[in-house]
Amino acid sequence: MLIFENGATGRSAAAQTASSTQVDTHSIPDALLRKQPPALAEVSELQVVRHYTRLSRKNFSIDTHFYPLGSCTMKYNPRGAHKAASLPGFAGLHPLTPARHSQGFLACLFDLQEILREVTGMAAVSLAPMAGAQGEFAGIAMIRAYHLARNDLERNEIIVPTAAHGTNPATATMCGYKVREIPVLADGDVDVEALREAVGPKTAGLMLTNPSTCGVFERKILEIARIVHEAGGLLYYDGANLNAILGKVRPGDMGFDVMHMNLHKTFATPHGGGGPGSGPVAVNERLAPYLPTPLVKKTEAGYAWVTEQELPGSIGPMSAFAGNAGIMLRAYAYALMLGREGMPRVAEFATLNANYLAKRLVDAGYRLAYPERRASHEFIVTLSREAKEWGTTAMDFAKRLLDFGYHAPTTYFPLLVPECFLIEPTETETREELDGFIEAMARIREEAAEKPDWVKSAPYTMPVSRLDDVKAARELDLRYQK
Amino acid sequence: MSFIPHTPEDVRQMLGELDIQSIDALFDEVPPELLVRDLPGLAPAMNEMEMLQHMGDRAAANFNGLCFMGAGAYEHHIPSAVWDIAARGEFMTAYTPYQAEASQGTLQLVYEYQSMMTALMGMDVSNASLYDGASALAEAVLMAVRGNRKDKTRRILVAGTLNPRYLRATRAIVEPQGITLETLPASDSLCLANISKYEKQASEGFCALVIPMPNFFGQIEDVHGLTDWAHRHQALVIGVVNPVAVNLLVPPGQWGQTGADIAVGDGQPLGLPLASGGPYFGFMCCRQALVRQMPGRLIGKTVDSEGREGYALTLQAREQHIRRAKATSNICTNQGLAVTAATIHMALMGASGLQSVAQSCFAGAHQLSQQLESLPDVERLGGAAYFHEFVIRLPVAPEKVIDEMVSRGILPGYDLGEFFPDLGNALLVCVTEMRSPADIAQYVTALSETLKNLEGAQSC
Numbered sequence: 001m002l003i004f005e006n007g008a009t010g011r012s013a014a015a016q017t018a019s020s021t022q023v024d025t026h027s028i029p030d031a032l033l034r035k036q037p038p039a040l041a042e043v044s045e046l047q048v049v050r051h052y053t054r055l056s057r058k059n060f061s062i063d064t065h066f067y068p069l070g071s072c073t074m075k076y077n078p079r080g081a082h083k084a085a086s087l088p089g090f091a092g093l094h095p096l097t098p099a100r101h102s103q104g105f106l107a108c109l110f111d112l113q114e115i116l117r118e119v120t121g122m123a124a125v126s127l128a129p130m131a132g133a134q135g136e137f138a139g140i141a142m143i144r145a146y147h148l149a150r151n152d153l154e155r156n157e158i159i160v161p162t163a164a165h166g167t168n169p170a171t172a173t174m175c176g177y178k179v180r181e182i183p184v185l186a187d188g189d190v191d192v193e194a195l196r197e198a199v200g201p202k203t204a205g206l207m208l209t210n211p212s213t214c215g216v217f218e219r220k221i222l223e224i225a226r227i228v229h230e231a232g233g234l235l236y237y238d239g240a241n242l243n244a245i246l247g248k249v250r251p252g253d254m255g256f257d258v259m260h261m262n263l264h265k266t267f268a269t270p271h272g273g274g275g276p277g278s279g280p281v282a283v284n285e286r287l288a289p290y291l292p293t294p295l296v297k298k299t300e301a302g303y304a305w306v307t308e309q310e311l312p313g314s315i316g317p318m319s320a321f322a323g324n325a326g327i328m329l330r331a332y333a334y335a336l337m338l339g340r341e342g343m344p345r346v347a348e349f350a351t352l353n354a355n356y357l358a359k360r361l362v363d364a365g366y367r368l369a370y371p372e373r374r375a376s377h378e379f380i381v382t383l384s385r386e387a388k389e390w391g392t393t394a395m396d397f398a399k400r401l402l403d404f405g406y407h408a409p410t411t412y413f414p415l416l417v418p419e420c421f422l423i424e425p426t427e428t429e430t431r432e433e434l435d436g437f438i439e440a441m442a443r444i445r446e447e448a449a450e451k452p453d454w455v456k457s458a459p460y461t462m463p464v465s466r467l468d469d470v471k472a473a474r475e476l477d478l479r480y481q482k
Numbered sequence: 483m484s485f486i487p488h489t490p491e492d493v494r495q496m497l498g499e500l501d502i503q504s505i506d507a508l509f510d511e512v513p514p515e516l517l518v519r520d521l522p523g524l525a526p527a528m529n530e531m532e533m534l535q536h537m538g539d540r541a542a543a544n545f546n547g548l549c550f551m552g553a554g555a556y557e558h559h560i561p562s563a564v565w566d567i568a569a570r571g572e573f574m575t576a577y578t579p580y581q582a583e584a585s586q587g588t589l590q591l592v593y594e595y596q597s598m599m600t601a602l603m604g605m606d607v608s609n610a611s612l613y614d615g616a617s618a619l620a621e622a623v624l625m626a627v628r629g630n631r632k633d634k635t636r637r638i639l640v641a642g643t644l645n646p647r648y649l650r651a652t653r654a655i656v657e658p659q660g661i662t663l664e665t666l667p668a669s670d671s672l673c674l675a676n677i678s679k680y681e682k683q684a685s686e687g688f689c690a691l692v693i694p695m696p697n698f699f700g701q702i703e704d705v706h707g708l709t710d711w712a713h714r715h716q717a718l719v720i721g722v723v724n725p726v727a728v729n730l731l732v733p734p735g736q737w738g739q740t741g742a743d744i745a746v747g748d749g750q751p752l753g754l755p756l757a758s759g760g761p762y763f764g765f766m767c768c769r770q771a772l773v774r775q776m777p778g779r780l781i782g783k784t785v786d787s788e789g790r791e792g793y794a795l796t797l798q799a800r801e802q803h804i805r806r807a808k809a810t811s812n813i814c815t816n817q818g819l820a821v822t823a824a825t826i827h828m829a830l831m832g833a834s835g836l837q838s839v840a841q842s843c844f845a846g847a848h849q850l851s852q853q854l855e856s857l858p859d860v861e862r863l864g865g866a867a868y869f870h871e872f873v874i875r876l877p878v879a880p881e882k883v884i885d886e887m888v889s890r891g892i893l894p895g896y897d898l899g900e901f902f903p904d905l906g907n908a909l910l911v912c913v914t915e916m917r918s919p920a921d922i923a924q925y926v927t928a929l930s931e932t933l934k935n936l937e938g939a940q941s942c
């Protein structure tokens with residue numbers, strides 16, 4: 001039932017009505033006044049509370065379920081970080097409060113910039129981008145600004161491996177570039193020979209994730225960096241998988257010129273059912289003049305904003321204010337609790353959990369896409385054999401997992417591995433939780449062999465069974481109408 | 483400190499299973515010269531108590547008094563239930579609802595959000611959110627360029643009364659695609675002038691016109707005349723709308739003869755705290771004909787295999803994870819939790835509650851402005867009707883007035899000198915329903931005394 005269907009004409013949450021006497025609005029021309037009130041729900045406060053509490057219970061979440069969604073880093077989101085960001089001194093602060101009256105907030109942002117600089121091995125950080133995709137945009141826009149500033153106008157291509165996140169090619173397009181794809185080899189590494197052939201005077205840059213979306217570390221990264229740089233291009237690091245190497249390997253040391261981070265992945269801020277995220281960018285010296293504003297600097301007189309006047313080469317701001325400030329505060333609080341020793345432990349235990357899970361799934365009969373390789377913080381299982389022999393696809397396995405109380409891994413990504421699961425357990429799961437998942441996977445495999453139709457019709461215990469996506473798209477119904 | 487649950491015995495068993503001696507062996511495919519031994523720039527870990535004490539000290543170092551500042555972010559009352567429910571782990575720690583069967587809570591909520599937002603704006607379609615108001619405008623511009631097939635100019639006309647921060651961000655986001663933004667200068671009334679004044683700029687053709695409502699100075703533009711004018715030039719109309727004001731003012735779907743084509747804005751006034759600038763969310767609505775050009779996620783109603791109603795992501799072929807380089811936008815993560823709060827907020831407030839808030843804002847702003855106009859040396863700028871913000875000209879630099887008033891516990895407004903120095907000592911003042919008559923009286927007294935002090939100091 002929708003909230004609107006709970007309503008009755010004239011009912012309201014009366015305690016939320018603002019006190020106002022009769023207001024004289026005749027200074028506004030009549031034609032510019034609203035004539036009909038919007039058709040919102042007419043419900044009581046308790047009805048609202050009950051309705052949305054009930055809806056919440058139809059969700060899987062990290063707080064309720066193991067959620068091994070590859071490339072998404074669904075780890076525990078510490079409540080303390082949430083509490084810190086919700087302190088009235090932060091939550092009530094107007095974003096345009098002059099810097100001299102918001103020193104506490106600016107100090108947090110400055111310290112976070114410094115922490116991110118240290119863990120990435122980069123020269124400078126801007127926290128401005130509001131999500132990973134916007135961070136990518138900022139990064140590629142900086143590469144563009146760099147080439148333009150050197151009057152190097154022929155570079156109109158961004159190279160992207162076929163395994164890349166969809167945001168990579170979409171971002172390159174948004175920055176006005178053509179996308180050139182290069183293949184990934186059977187062992188999961190980028191095809192270096194193909195890269196060598198692809199680079200040239202048209203190359204603006206290469207976008208790469210490392211560890212890659214294949215769940216393996218790009219072993220020839222230093223050679224790749226050399227090839228791109230020698231061709232005059234720059235190297236972009238997609239930080240989606242930073243959790244795999246946090247505190248262990250730094251993108252700056254690998255030769256990357258620019259990168260973004262997903263604070264809502266690596267720095268444990270909540271995903272919120274699809275956001276908000278935060279996608280800070282870090283750069284080396286040569287791209288520092290182009291960083292998106294605003295940044296925070298520390299002066300003798302205190303903390304201050306770096307404005308566009310001080311950074312004339314900046315690609316500009318990405319939002320009205322300073323980005324998703326509350327997410328930065330949560331990430332900062334989390335980073336304080338990890339500290340110097342805690343950072344590398346994230347990568348170590350994320351990797352330990354992934355390798356353990358991969359090994360035990362192989363024991364249960366599953367096949368890895370890259371069996372000869374060490375898993376990073378995530379790995380790929382391919383179900384092409386199960387699909388061929390029993391007709392049970394990755395989608396079927398995913399839906400059946402829900403019945404066992406596990407959120408499904410990422411399915412059908414990366415696109416180059418058929419019938420795949422991309423599995424990322426994260427460092428915050430116990431061995432017992434992993435063992436439970438392994439057991440469920442083993443049982444589903446048995447079910448698929450014995451009674452494939454049962455698996456193909458899953459799930460059975462969710463609020464709905466499989467939804468008709470074709471109907472959703474063909475008979476578009478995007479809003480409630482009485 | 484960290485959130486890793488492994489005991490030494492767990493580690494021993496897991497390494498045994500992998501047949502390796504140490505966790506370091508798991509990094510044996512990394513070139514050894516790349517492995518970091520230490521991060522000397524980082525401080526030792528804090529426990530939660532230490533972290534909260536540190537953050538408490540930092541929070542206390544920020545201004546914490548009466549806020550009369552708007553300029554794109556507005557302090558409204560947020561019903562207690564909004565964040566109590568939005569912060570439930572089931573909403574807060576879920577991912578994007580790709581597995582529809584395990585995400586019906588979020589999916590239905592966003593469908594309800596889309597329904598509420600279209601009702602509020604009088605439009606056909608709403609997406610599931612963009613990052614903020616400014617980046618939503620940038621996406622609206624890109625969408626207009628895709629959607630206006632008759633246009634070859636890639637030229638966007640923007641009211642010079644638009645929030646300058648929106649203009650800056652939009653420029654940064656759309657210019658790499660060869661789109662140009664040109665502003666129509668405001669008149670002395672702090673609104674767009676008589677339309678005939680802009681015919682010359684329009685004569686080469688343009689793709690879309692951006693109209694703010696209310697505009698950055700709080701003033702109410704002639705949205706009907708502007709919309710029809712743009713449509714006569716075969717351009718699309720993008721409204722940038724305050725979602726509280728629209729409860730009092732004509733919604734974008736009813737602008738002019740046929741309505742605006744796209745409406746965007748910042749959803750922050752619908753249940754999001756000021757929060758130092760975010761997270762807020764950008765909303766975007768459009769006419770049905772433009773739905774396939776829309777960026778971001780859309781939730782559709784459908785049925786399951788047993789005929790029960792359910793909700794799912796739809797028209798995903800527009801999006802980056804399917805269409806890659808040909809997607810309508812690169813956006814992936816949006817502002818889901820902010821939308822969750824806004825949906826609960828709109829459900830609680832209802833049309834009558836939101837209208838009462840809009841009226842109360844309007845009344846408070848007019849009360850304050852009238853009292854300030856009666857102060858010597860204070861002048862209100864702008865001729866048109868206004869909603870809950872207005873511009874005053876001070877006899878001294880606003881920066882000094884702000885510092886002095888802050889020491890009296892009042893943030894008196896936004897110094898327009900940053901973007902509009904020509905207005906001369908102008909301050910943009912906002913009043914929401916949060917400011918009581920006593921707060922307003924306090925403001926008038928504080929400003930009056932501040933001006934006396936500063937002017938006295940100047941004359942010495």
